[in-house]
Amino acid sequence: MSQRWILLWLLMLSLPVLAELDYGLKPRLIADNTWVLEGSTDNFAKDNGGNIVNVGFIVTEPGVVVIDTGPSKRYGEALRQTIAGITDKPVIQVLLTHHHPDHALGNQAFKDVPIGALAGTTELLHEQGDSMAENLYRMVGDWMRGTEVVMPNQTLQPGVKSFGSHDLQLLQLRGHTGADLAIFDQKTGVLFAGDLVFYQRALTTPHSPGLLIWLADIATLQGLPWTLIVPGHGPIATDAKPFEQMHDYLTWLDQLLRDGAAQGSDMPELIRSPIPERFAAISLSRYELIRSVTHLYPHYERTQMQPINTQQ
Amino acid sequence: MRLRGWWVFCLPMLAWGAPVDPVPSVMWAYYHQRFLDNAPFLFDERVKLLAPPFAEDARQVPLEIDARAFEGEVVKILAWAELNPLPQIVDFQPLERVLPWLSIRIRIEQATPLRAAVLTKDGIWHVGSTLIDAAGGGCTAPSVVRTQPGWEDHLGEVLGGRYPRAAFSRLKLQVAHPMDNGMVSGIPEFFINQAELHGVNNQLLARLELFPAVSENPNLAFDVEGAGPTRLTLRDTSGSQFEAAIP
Numbered sequence: 001m002s003q004r005w006i007l008l009w010l011l012m013l014s015l016p017v018l019a020e021l022d023y024g025l026k027p028r029l030i031a032d033n034t035w036v037l038e039g040s041t042d043n044f045a046k047d048n049g050g051n052i053v054n055v056g057f058i059v060t061e062p063g064v065v066v067i068d069t070g071p072s073k074r075y076g077e078a079l080r081q082t083i084a085g086i087t088d089k090p091v092i093q094v095l096l097t098h099h100h101p102d103h104a105l106g107n108q109a110f111k112d113v114p115i116g117a118l119a120g121t122t123e124l125l126h127e128q129g130d131s132m133a134e135n136l137y138r139m140v141g142d143w144m145r146g147t148e149v150v151m152p153n154q155t156l157q158p159g160v161k162s163f164g165s166h167d168l169q170l171l172q173l174r175g176h177t178g179a180d181l182a183i184f185d186q187k188t189g190v191l192f193a194g195d196l197v198f199y200q201r202a203l204t205t206p207h208s209p210g211l212l213i214w215l216a217d218i219a220t221l222q223g224l225p226w227t228l229i230v231p232g233h234g235p236i237a238t239d240a241k242p243f244e245q246m247h248d249y250l251t252w253l254d255q256l257l258r259d260g261a262a263q264g265s266d267m268p269e270l271i272r273s274p275i276p277e278r279f280a281a282i283s284l285s286r287y288e289l290i291r292s293v294t295h296l297y298p299h300y301e302r303t304q305m306q307p308i309n310t311q312q
Numbered sequence: 313m314r315l316r317g318w319w320v321f322c323l324p325m326l327a328w329g330a331p332v333d334p335v336p337s338v339m340w341a342y343y344h345q346r347f348l349d350n351a352p353f354l355f356d357e358r359v360k361l362l363a364p365p366f367a368e369d370a371r372q373v374p375l376e377i378d379a380r381a382f383e384g385e386v387v388k389i390l391a392w393a394e395l396n397p398l399p400q401i402v403d404f405q406p407l408e409r410v411l412p413w414l415s416i417r418i419r420i421e422q423a424t425p426l427r428a429a430v431l432t433k434d435g436i437w438h439v440g441s442t443l444i445d446a447a448g449g450g451c452t453a454p455s456v457v458r459t460q461p462g463w464e465d466h467l468g469e470v471l472g473g474r475y476p477r478a479a480f481s482r483l484k485l486q487v488a489h490p491m492d493n494g495m496v497s498g499i500p501e502f503f504i505n506q507a508e509l510h511g512v513n514n515q516l517l518a519r520l521e522l523f524p525a526v527s528e529n530p531n532l533a534f535d536v537e538g539a540g541p542t543r544l545t546l547r548d549t550s551g552s553q554f555e556a557a558i559p
Binding site: 135138206262263264266267268269271272290291294295298301302304305306307308309310 | 362363364365366368369372374375376415417447468469470471472473474475477482484485486531533543544554555556557558
């Protein structure tokens with residue numbers, strides 16, 4: 001009798017686990033033939049399955065062009081189903097904006113399609129993909145089940161790549177990871193900025209070659225004749241506010257680290273720095289400050305130190 | 313709300329005079345015996361052990377140990393990471409003009425309680441504690457230094473700076489050294505284990521014993537009162553000695 005009770009309890013406890021994990025993707029038409037699936041501005045967590053990212057697709061005459069594949073196999077499959085619910089046209093191209101796991105771990109669902117990326121992106125994914133995937137398993141758990149890194153099979157060159165009437169301008173930039181692709185649709189004026197633009201969500205710096213390089217990229221993007229900006233994370237905008245926020249935040253972060261190094265501050269001091277009130281609406285700014293200080297501060301520190309050996 | 317419940321739970325222990333550990337630890341009694349020789353101690357919030365809540369890079373975790381509340385009373389400061397395979401971090405003795413404050417970067421192998429135990433002249437250990445979360449692997453990750461061609465040529469090179477503050481100067485140092493902890497296959501222990509700060513007339517200002525939980529290319533910072541040049545002497549486990557001077 002008591003064993004039956006235990007069984008019943010175990011069954012009840014395990015039911016929530018057995019419930020199907022569902023991303024509930026809701027495609028939104030943002031321009032002619034252009035759709036976006038907007039993720040949350042939170043961090044990776046078990047309650048969002050890593051759906052913290054904006055993924056897009058363009059339904060062109062010959063077929064669908066997908067921009068980023070999401071954080072997991074499950075997401076990639078859900079994305080593909082979502083696309084099939086909107087058009088009968090086949091997926092003919094995947095474009096990866098960069099190698100980070102939330103943008104590229106849905107590749108498994110697109111193995112039959114050319115997956116294009118900058119050469120640097122493929123190299124970084126090859127180096128870091130497995131360890132980044134492991135970290136996501138740790139952070140979001142069962143949503144990741146079965147997810148494996150699938151490498152891009154096509155190297156993208158900067159320039160215009162046309163799909164039917166959509167001439168897509170591919171920009172090769174560097175500020176976020178060292179190999180960042182931005183995609184500007186000359187037909188609709190939609191700019192898929194990838195993670196070069198975070199909006200209302202603190203930017204992340206684990207592979208950034210430098211904040212000044214990133215600032216230059218922001219200027220490049222802002223100079224395009226865009227009508228609509230799709231950031232890698234955060235809400236879509238029709239005005240320049242995402243660029244202004246990026247410029248403001250990058251400038252502040254650079255100055256904070258510069259001043260800290262000049263004053264000899266140590267990392268824990270910088271991590272405790274006040275975050276300006278004007279950034280209050282930006283999600284995860286304290287969390288990302290802790291990360292960015294770890295990533296970037298050693299470089300700033302060294303510029304304010306001299307060789308001081310007296311003998312060897 | 314949670315905190316209130318927690319205190320109620322601890323009341324009987326308080327009544328018996330047992331100190332309340334501010335962090336969940338399964339190892340305190342062991343380390344109390346091993347490092348503090350079961351000597352009298354207090355869990356003491358006046359010892360500030362400051363670390364980020366999580367390790368973004370488990371090979372370079374910044375710590376700040378602040379025992380300035382006990383200025384003039386400090387004999388030595390021991391720090392360790394409880395769940396590290398090699399827990400000990402540093403034995404720091406600020407002697408003359410050096411404040412009981414230290415900044416250092418360490419490796420951690422997993423999420424762990426961190427401790428800084430400050431021995432005051434009355435023979436009591438004051439223990440500061442914090443918790444850090446981590447994906448892990450910092451102690452067993454391959455060396456970054458050793459992947460850089462020609463790293464041997466830079467061994468023992470010291471970068472440093474003096475940064476004047478109101479009542480003291482901050483001295484910051486970074487030493488080129490792989491700090492091999494013996495946990496990476498095929499590479500035996502090889503780390504800087506002794507450091508000393510001297511003032512003018514060779515006056516000893518501070519003495520440090522370092523352990524292999526200290527990160528490669530060790531970073532250290534001290535707060536020193538008064539002016540005058542400061543000399544740093546370092547020795548590693550192979551007997552090499554390195555010297556540097558901060559004007």
